[in-house]
Amino acid sequence: MKELHSFGWYASRITPNLSKDVFKPVPARLWGGFAYLLIVVTGFLAIGLFDLHMVLNIVIAGVLGASFAGMGFLGHEILHGTVVKKSWLRNFLGAVAFWPLSTGPRLWRKWHNMNHHVHTQHDEKDPDAWPNLEKFVQNSFLRAIYRLPFGVRAFFSFLSLSIQFTIHGTMMFIEYIKDFNPKNRPAVLLQTVLPWATWIGLLFWIGPIKWLFAFLIPLLIANFIVMSYISTNHRLNPLTSVNDPLANSLTVTVPKWVNVLHFNFSYHTEHHLFPSMSPKYYPIVKQHIKKMWPERYHEMKMSKAMKALWNTPRIYFKDNELIDPHKQYTFGTLGNGLASGKPSHSDGLKKTV
Structure with missing residues (x-):
């Protein structure tokens, strides 16, 4: 791996080339x-x-799911302060945007802005980082999952993208609620409970069948869209002791119309360099990164990144590699030999796991 630099190191070298x-x-x-x-x-x-008609309900559910995801991407942008600066307005608009995904603005800023962004791909401090081999050994659920045949495991891994954001958000609430000042905890709790109260109320208003199309199916679709990005943002990259966005983040490429619908969320390396900049300007940042550090920058078509996710495990070995513990195969990460998700070599790790 090349020498690592902090996101501030890169930002300080790009900023003089940017308009205020x-x-x-x-x-x-x-x-x-x-x-x-x-x-x-x-x-x-x-x-x-x-x-x-059921067909029309399914079509509407698909549109609602895409809209839930789009609102979530905008909520992410709002809560970074790139849309409005007033704190109360930012929180209000962020809460509305994240309402379909039932994530409160205070929790999101703690989990995402303060922890994920500051400690990206740190094996202990990033709440979104996947486990290393040591943690795998200690987790009976993961050990059971990795005993499944590869194709079955990959299928269910992709299927789980439709629930991962919701489940992880719940886990983050449990993890971080104790870190808030006691006087702020009721607000954090309320911001988490109110959206779910809305969706339960909708269930009683329209009944379970219609609720399936109005909320549950759209939520699964939104989860899948959002997690497809989040999974490709970092899960093919190495764990890093230094928060180096060019090493630990991936920008995926999608059609221009998709970037419009998703508020340029695909520009993820750029986002980690300048989280307080509107994604509207990330194409400009990308040009400067590719000009200054072309050998460090990682970008990949979304379809290729998803294929690489399918073909690789999510357990880290020596930070720079991913490992399938039971097959004893290791795979390179981005910048460390990852090409098509094929195993790079085999290590005798049977005694370890």
Whole structure:
């Protein structure tokens, strides 16, 4: 692995080449969120008030799921302070945007802004980092999962993307609620409970069948879309002791229209260099990174990144490699030999696991 540098090291070298305007909030981004909100409300009313054909309900559920995800991407942007600066307005708009995913703004800032961004891909401090071999040995559930045949494990791993964000968000609430000042805990709890109260209320209003199409299926779709990005953001990269975004983050490439719908969320290395900059300007940052450090920068088509995820395990070995403990195969990470997700070599680790 090349010498690692902090995100501040890179940012300080790119910033002189950028206009001051790129660091200003872009409130116009809210128009996209308003459009998504109108679609969601319209979808709820259509399913709730009319007895539509199942095919139409499925179509609406798909649109709602895509809208839930789009709102989540905007909520992520809002809570980084790149849309509006006023604290109360940022929290309010962030709460609305994350409402479908039932994630409160205070919890998100603690979990994502303060912990994930500051300690990205640190094996102990990043709440989103996947476990190393030592943690795997201590986890009976993971050991059982990795005894499954590879194809079965990969299939269920991808299927689980449809619930991972919701489950991980719940785990983060349990993990971090104790870290909040006691006087702030009721607000954190309320921000977590209120969205779920809304969705349970919707269940009683429209009934279980319609609720399936209005909320549950859309939630699964939104989880899958969001986690497809989150999984490719870092899970092919090595663990790093220094928070080096060019080593521990991946930018995926998607069609331009997808970037419009997803608020440029695909530019993830750029985001970790400048989290307080509107993603509107990340294409400019990307140009500078590729000009200054082309050999360090990682980008990959989303389809290729998802294929590499399918073909590799999620257990780290020596930080720079991924390992299938029972097959005793190791795989390179990005920057350390990962090409198509094929095993690089075999180590005699049977006694270890």
